[in-house]
Every structure is written in C-alpha cells, then in structure tokens.
Amino acid sequence: MDKIAIVGTGLVGTSLGMAIRQNMPKASTVVGTDRDRGNSSDAQKMGALDKVENSLRSAVEGADVVVVATPVTAIRDVFEAISPYLSQGCLVTDTGSSKGEVMRWAEETLPSHVNFVGGHPMAGKETAGPKHAEATLFRNKTYCVIPAPRARADAVNKWVKIVEAIGARHYFIDAGEHDSFVAAVSHLPALLSVALVRTTSKSPSWADIAKVASSGYRDITRLASGDPIMHRDICTTNSEFIVSWIDAFMYELYDMRERVVKAGEGDARYIEETFGDALYRRQQWMTGSVTPGPNLLDAREPLPTFGDNMGQLLLGSRLMEHQKRLVEGWGRGRDQDKTEDGKK
Secondary structure: OEEEEEEOOOHHHHHHHHHHHHHOOOOEEEEEEOOOHHHHHHHHHOOOOOEEOOOHHHHHOOOOEEEEOOOHHHHHHHHHHHHHHOOOOOEEEEOOOOOHHHHHHHHHHOOOOOEEEEEEEOOOOOOOOHHHOOOOOOOOOEEEEEEOOOOOHHHHHHHHHHHHHOOOEEEEOOHHHHHHHHHHHHHHHHHHHHHHHHHHHOOOOHHHHHHHOOHHHHHHOHHHHOOHHHHHHHHHHOHHHHHHHHHHHHHHHHHHHHHHHHHHOOOOHHHHHHHHHHHHHHHHHHOOOOOOOOOOHHHOOOOOOOOOOHHHHHHOOOHHHHHHHHHHHOOOOOOOOOOOOOOO
16 A cells, blocks of 8 residues: 655645545555644645644655645755655655646655655635645646656656546646746636736725625636635746746736727727637637637737836736747647656
8 A cells, every 4th residue: 555645734635645545545555744723634634644744754755655735835955854854665646736847846856766746736715724625626637747857767658657546637848838837828828817806905995895795706706715825836836937928918918908999989890809819719629629820910010008108017028938938839739648757
C-alpha cells in the first residue's frame, strides 16, 4: 500500500485526500500536514486523512507520493524543506495555479533521485479552507499534468492513474502553454470579477445600486470572493501572461465601447453582431465543438486614443509585443492522450 503525503490541507489538498481515500481505499494510506494545525485537524474530520503529521519530515519520510498543495509562493520553501527526507524514486507533484516557476524550483531544489510531475487541477471554489472540501471536486474536470524532463515514465503513469481514479481527465501540456492558457480562462476572469466589484462599489450611489444587483452581478463577481493569498501568488508567479491577456481584453472592451457609442447614435448593427458572435462562440465551447479561429489581432487597427496619451495609458507600449505572443499560442490544440515523450 502506497503512502501518499499531502502537504497543505486547504480546499484542494483536503478535497484531493477525500477523493483518494474514497476511490482508492485499498491502494493507499493518506497522511497530511499543514502549518495551520487546525486545517489538518479539520481535514482529518472531513475524511481526507488517515493520519495527521505535525512536521514535514514525518509526513514525507517513506512516502511513495508527495503532493504539495500549498499557496504557490510557498512551494519552493516546501521543496527545500522536504528534499533531505524524500525516498528513492518518490513521486512529487504540486497543485499550483502557475507552472513555469514551479517547474524551475523543482529542478533547482529537489534531489535527482525523485520524480517531479507538475500538476494543476482545473477545479476550485470561491470559498477556501478544508471545511469546504468535496471528494467530487475533480470529477469530470481537466487535470493538467506537466512532467519534469527527468521524471520516469512509470512515475508519470502512476500519477495519471491517480488523477483518473479521482474522476478527473488528465491533460499533458507544456508549462509555458499552461501558464498562458490558464491566464486567459482562469486568472483573467478572476481579475475581471475583482475589477467589476471595485468599479461598482466605489460609486457614490453604491448603496442604492446594490439594491438592484441580482443574479447576473452575483454570478459574474463570484470569483472576487476567492482567497486573496491565492490570487496574490498567481499574479506574482504568472504576471507576464496575465498582463498580456489584460491588454487583449482591454482592446476588446474598447472595441465594444465604440460599438455601444454607435448604437447610441442609431447604428446598432455592430453591437448586435458582437452579441451574436459571442453567443455562437460560447455555444461552441459549451458543446465541445470549438475549432481554431483566425488570428485577428495582427489585423486590428491601432487602438483609438482618448487624448494625446490615453492609448498609451490604456494599453502600454508593450501591447503589440504581448499580442504577438498571444497569437503564437492561439489555435494550437493539444492531444490529451499524449505521453511524456510526445507519442500517442
């Protein structure tokens, strides 16, 4: 029976422990540790852990699998702390929302006798902590898998089997692609949610506006209730890709602004086209029929300015550089079933 150690028993770590214990009860013993002992105690009460350890050393010694489920900026320190106690051939993975920095930290700090396989479950909640954990959190969700170059094939396959056992769909992806793609569909939405809350709540009329805010506002601002530490770490470790997507979104938002202006002047054709196009594109995504689209950014005209320097203020001098980088990554599909050497 494998010993699986989970370092960090917040929402994701506890949910992972619960899922493993429910779906692999005869294959593994799950131990957990957390700097906040209240978290690890709660995780055990939730059914996530067979045993709580009070130190990193006791948690990872003799472990066949070590999952680091801490905030991203704590991962390097955890790697350094556990390195002397990791068993020969041990599989180490993480659940961080950005991967470029984590992969580099693993290369720099973990011993050569272990196998590192970066991981990121595309699942979560706006509520944090072990008390909100669910064994079904990963069911039918994509689980990104990023093996380190020196990770053995058997170790990679071992983690893939665990991912599948908890109900998730493994997805092999490069660290750079991961960080760009999740910046678009995970990190950017969170920032937009935060920006909308800040925009509306700063209005002198917010007390009255709040009375008419209903389900639409609640749904689109849900991510603003997320863990501030998690969002801080995402911005700290994936800032370049996030800024690129913010720039692209600001361009799109300004274009929509111009279409609304035209609608107000009596020409509603363009804004109707915008809504129809977005409806069609979302339906494609909802039905799983997404196809690569044209690279449109290079064909766009320069962003109109509000004044002498407003365009520069709005997007910054690196807009086209960022957009070119985004375009290079757009429209490229990946095969979910590729193995670590790229073969089907």
